[in-house]
Amino acid sequence: MLEIGMTAPDFHAESTEGPVRLYDDYKGKKNVILIFYPINNTPGCRKQLCDARDAQPDYEQLDTAVLGINPGKFAGHQKFTAKHNFGFPLVFDDRWQIVANYHVPTFSGMMVARTVLIVDKDMKVRYINKGMPSTQELITAIKEINESSQSL
Known part of the structure; x- marks a missing residue:
């Protein structure tokens, strides 16, 4: 697993909103919440992504921007997004490359363990939660990240 303070690996991938390039799209512009979630359209994943929406x-x-990341089928991402109108990209990690580069835990290599990271505008990992943090917890973490960035 990556650790706080490490540089987030760059990635380029297809998403429900077109190509996503982490560094090109967000570096110097926005913090990014990366939500690695197990399966499209299950109750826990639906709740987590609808809360983010x-x-x-x-x-x-x-x-701060939000990206959902999952190695599921692209058509499944599109249906899941259409059904819940997320308004943020669900990234298609078909080769499990992003999951591997971020060292996100998996269950027997078959399913991603629910993991949330916040990457700051400098592309440093500033928050990690192996679970489903509340919206308030994420907002508090982002405020702390923004405050510490301003004081540098």
Whole structure:
């Protein structure tokens, strides 16, 4: 697993909103919440991603974007997004390369363990949670990241 303070690995991947390039799209511009989730359209994943959708206005005010990442089928990502109108990209990690580069735990190599990271504008990992943190916990972490960045 990556550790706090490490540089986040760059990635280029397809998503439900077109190509995503972590460094090109976000470096120097926005913090990024990376939500690695197990399976499209299961109750826990639906709750987690719908919570992120509902908190998007708060995240945007804090210069923070959201990316959901999962190695599931691209068509499944599209259906899941259409059904819940997420408003943020679900990244298609078909070769499990992003999962591997971020050292996200898996269950027998068959399913991603729910993991949330926050990467700051300098592409440093600033927060890691192996679970489903609340929206308030994420907002608090982002505020701390933004405050510490301003004091540098």
